Amino acid sequence: MDAKLRIAVVQMDIAFGAPRTNRDKVAQRIEQAMPHHPDVVVFPELWDTAYDLDRLEQLADWEGEETKAFLSAVARDAGVAIVAGSIAEKRSDGIYNTSFVFSKKGDVIATYRKAHLFRPMEEHRHFQAGDACAVYRIDDVPCATVICYDVRFPEWVRTAALAGAQVLFVPAQWPHPRLNHWRQLLIARAIENQLYVVGCNRVGTAKGTSFCGHSMVVDPWGEIVCEALQREEILIADVHLDRVAKARHAIPVFSDRRPDLYAR
Numbered sequence: 169m170d171a172k173l174r175i176a177v178v179q180m181d182i183a184f185g186a187p188r189t190n191r192d193k194v195a196q197r198i199e200q201a202m203p204h205h206p207d208v209v210v211f212p213e214l215w216d217t218a219y220d221l222d223r224l225e226q227l228a229d230w231e232g233e234e235t236k237a238f239l240s241a242v243a244r245d246a247g248v249a250i251v252a253g254s255i256a257e258k259r260s261d262g263i264y265n266t267s268f269v270f271s272k273k274g275d276v277i278a279t280y281r282k283a284h285l286f287r288p289m290e291e292h293r294h295f296q297a298g299d300a301c302a303v304y305r306i307d308d309v310p311c312a313t314v315i316c317y318d319v320r321f322p323e324w325v326r327t328a329a330l331a332g333a334q335v336l337f338v339p340a341q342w343p344h345p346r347l348n349h350w351r352q353l354l355i356a357r358a359i360e361n362q363l364y365v366v367g368c369n370r371v372g373t374a375k376g377t378s379f380c381g382h383s384m385v386v387d388p389w390g391e392i393v394c395e396a397l398q399r400e401e402i403l404i405a406d407v408h409l410d411r412v413a414k415a416r417h418a419i420p421v422f423s424d425r426r427p428d429l430y431a432r
């Protein structure tokens with residue numbers, strides 16, 4: 169049987185350094201998405217604090233406790249899974265750019281910490297890098313998350329694909345003037361790994377940086393299923409796993425790989 173997921177991609181502006189305001193907005197957006205009956209709702213990168221890096225120490229959520237309490241209740245009450253973009257998570261060894269995933273029952277089913285820190289935006293001065301790929305299941309569909317700059321690393325996305333992911337979520341705060349990179353990279357990762365890619369970017373400006381939106385869902389053949397403009401929007405898309413199987417059957421990239429030839 170064709171496994172299917174209905175995904176709501178929430179493209180939104182993020183209030184700078186204001187987690188409470190942003191939490192309220194996230195709850196509102198879930199309410200707005202629910203009449204479309206999504207199985208999963210996805211949010212952008214650092215939707216709680218934005219890039220308020222100077223105040224990150226005071227704003228970061230200790231072990232994600234507040235975020236988990238909040239989103240676990242929202243997911244359970246609404247009966248929807250949540251790929252919670254990412255938040256600033258404080259831990260004993262530093263602050264991480266962390267994505268939690270919640271099941272429809274409100275359980276935390278995955279934790280992914282951004283592995284590649286984006287130096288042009290000073291991430292390396294404020295965050296610790298994660299070092300583990302996370303593959304998880306939403307309604308039996310194998311999914312993975314990478315965060316924004318991570319998508320520039322084909323080896324990392326391949327790691328998730330080899331671990332079984334068939335839907336890849338990419339929460340982001342991707343700015344101009346690299347809209348073209350954002351779009352092309354999402355499409356390239358979908359084609360080369362023959363999986364769905366769900367990019368969820370923010371819009372708005374912060375400290376003179378303008379974020380380019382254009383969240384999109386790309387199918388395993390590299391076709392754009394839907395794409396947002398540069399404004400607040402909720403995209404709704406159905407992903408069908410039989411399309412992953414068909415693409416992989418038509419061009420057997422995974423069985424034709426030659427890892428013996430590839431540099432590490």
Ligand SMILES: NC(=O)CCC(=O)C(=O)O
Nearest residue numbers: 286316317341342343346
């Ligand atoms: N938040 C980020 O990781 C930004 C990545 C980015 O802009 C890029 O060009 O890569």
